[in-house]
Amino acid sequence: MADVTAGSAGRRSWWAGIGQGRHVLGLLFLLPAAVFLVLFLTYPLGLGVWLGFTDTRIGREGVFVGLENYELLWIDSVFWLAVFNTLLYTVGASILKFALGLWLALLLNQHLPFKSFFRAVVLLPWVVPTVLSAIAFWWIFDAQFSIISWALIKLGLIDHNINFLGDTTNARLSVIAANVWRGIPFVAISLLAGLQTIPASLHEAATLDGATGWQRFRYITLPMLSPIIAVVMTFSVLFTFTDFQLIYVLTRGGPLNATHLMATLSFQRAIPGGQLGEGAAIAVAMIPFLLSAILFSYFGLQRRKWQQGGGD
C-alpha cells in the first residue's frame, strides 16, 4: 500500500512538474519563440558575421580570410565616405525629426478643432510605403521637373532649376529632408501618446505656483516624457542608420557617392558587385554604431533621477 502511494505520488509529481511547475512548462512555451528567434535572427546574424571573415563571392563558397575584408575597408576611401555620410544622415535627420516631431506632438496635444482628423493625417507619411514616398521625392528633387524649382522660378525667386541630387551638398540635404518628412509622424505620434500620460494636475499645480509655459515644459513635460523620448529616439536612430530604400530610389548612392550609406554600400558590394564577404563586413561594421546608440539611450536618457526632475 505504502509502495503504491509512493509510486503514485512520484508519478503525480512528475506530471505536476510538467503541468504545473514553472520551469519545464515555461521553457516549453518559450520554445516556439526561441526557435523563431534562433532561426530568423541569430542564425542570419551569425552567418553575416561569419561571411564578413570570408572571401565568399556570388557563385562561390569562400574560405576564412580573417580580418582581410576589414583591412581592405580600412584603406577604402569610399567606405569611410559612406561611414561619414551615414553618421551625418543619422545625426542630422534624427535631430530634425526629434525637434519637429516634439513640436508637432505639443501642437497636437492642444485642444484643436478636428483633433482626431489632424492626428490621422499626420500619420500618413509613415503609412505610405517608403518606396512610394521615395518615388514622389524623386520627382520633387528631379533635375528638370522639380515642382520646387518650378514654383520658385514662377515666383521669380530663382532663374534656373535647383540641382537637388546632382550637387553633393544639396543631395545630402535633400535625402535628409526626405527622411525627416517620412520619420516625423512616428516621433510625433509616439511623443503625443507620452504627453497624454502626464497628469494635468501637475501642470495645474505648477501654474498655481506661477510657473511660466517654458518652465512647465522644462520641469514637467520634458522629464516626464524622457523615457518615451529615449525609446522613440532609439528606434528612430536605428531606422535612420539602416535606411536603404530612400537612397536606393533617389540616388543609388550618387552623386559621386555623396549619399552612399553603409547599408547601400553593403548591398552594392555584395549583390551587384558579387563580393558577399565584403558586403557582409560592411554590414557588420554597422553593429558597433548601432550598439552604441542603444547603450547611449539606455544609460544616458533613462536615468531615473533626471526623469524625476532631479539634477544629474
Place this chain on the structure above:
Amino acid sequence: MTISRRDLLVAGAGLAGAAALPGFTPGAFAQGAPMPDFKPEPGASLRVLRWSPFVKGEEEAWIANTKKFTEATGIEVRIDKESWEDIRPKAAVAANVGSGPDIVWVWFDDAQQYPDKLLDVTTLANGLGAKYGGWYDAPALYAKNQGKFIALPLATIGNAVVYRDSWVKEAGFSEFPKDIKAFLELGKALKAKGHPMGFTLGHGVGDGNNFCHWVLWSHGGKMVDDSGKVVINSPETVAALRYMRELYPTFIPGTESWLDVNNNRAFLAGEISVTANGVSVYYGAKNDPKLADMAADMRSTNFPIGPVGKEAELHQTTSACIFKYTKFPQAAQAYMAFMFDAPQMNAWIKGASAYCCQTLKAFAANPVWTDNPIHKPYSRASETLRPNGYSGPLGPQSAAAMADWIVVDMVAEAATGQRTPEEAARRAELRAARIYRG
C-alpha cells in the same frame, strides 16, 4: 523522342513563316555545319528564368516560339520572370545550392562568376555559329570560359545616340558629327540655341555605364591590361577626362544626378536635344499621339569615333545559361537550339523592335533593322560592343569594378570639376587596384 534540325524547321516554318522574311537565306550558312542532334530525355520539362521584358512584343514572340517548341516536342516549358536586377542574386543562389531553373538569362559577366556550375554548350554554340555566320566577338567573350561556351549569347541590348534632327540642323550641322571634335562643337552650338545635350553621369546602371565607358574607350583609356593589371591612370584616360571637362558645360544641368530614366524623361519633355539610350525612348514618343511631331523629328546614330580610331561601346548583354544540375540537359539544349533557329530567332528579334540585337551575324539581315531608319544603329550593338573590364579577363573582378561605379564616378568627378582629370584618374586607379589585387 529525337528531334533533329529537320523536325524543328518543319515545325517552325509553318508558324513563323521563315520564307516570308526577305533577305534571309538559312541555306547560305548551312553548308558543312550539321547541327548537333539532341535527344530530349523522356518526360522532360523545363523551367526558364528570364528578366522581365522591357518590350512587350519581345516577350510575346519568345512565348509564341516556346509554344511551338512544346507543340513540336511535347516538352512543357515554364517561363518565370524576375526584375532584371534580381536575376544576378537568383542565378547565384541557384548555382550555389544546385537547384532551380534549368535555363537562366543572365546579364553581363554573370556566367563568368560560376563557370563550373554551367553546362558546357560548346557543341551547340559551335553548331549555331557555323550555321548562322558566326558569333560576334564580344558577346561570345561573355559566354566563353577557357575556350568553352558556358552560355549562349542571347542578345545585346543596344544603346545609341538619339537626337532631334531639326535642332541639330538649326545648330548648323547638316549631319550628326562622326568624330568627337565635331561632337563637342555640336554640343556648344546646341547649348547656345537653348537645346542642350544630356548624357547620364549618375549611378544609372545602363545609361551611366554606357556613356562613361564610351568616353574612356574612345580615347584609348582602359581599366586593366590583358593580364588584369590596372592601367586606368594613363595619359589616354586623362585626355578622355579633359575632353569630358569641356563637353560637360554643354549638357543640361543636373546630369550627374541622373539615373536610367531621367534622360528619357528630359528628352521626351523636349528639354534636351541629344542623348544616348535604348530604342525605348523612340517608342516612348512614337506611342504617344501628343509626341507625333517629336517622333518624326527623332534620328539615331552610333557614338562618334575618338582618337582611338574605331568604335568601342558598352551595351547591356544577356546570355542564356543551362545549369549543370538540370535533369534534362538534352531537352534544354534542344530548346535553345530551337529558339536560336532562324524562324524563331527572326520572329523574336522582330518582336523586340530593335531592342535586342542579334548575337549571330546572319541575323543582321532581319528586316527589323531596315523597316525603320531609327533602328539601324541598334543593329550594330553586338559589333561595336566591348566587354566591361576591357581588356582584362571577365570575371568577379570586372563585375565588382563595374558595380562599384569606378568609371562612372571618375568621369563625373572630372566632368563636374570636383577633381582634376589627373586626380580623378589617380583615384579610379586606387579604387580599381583594391578590386584587381592579387
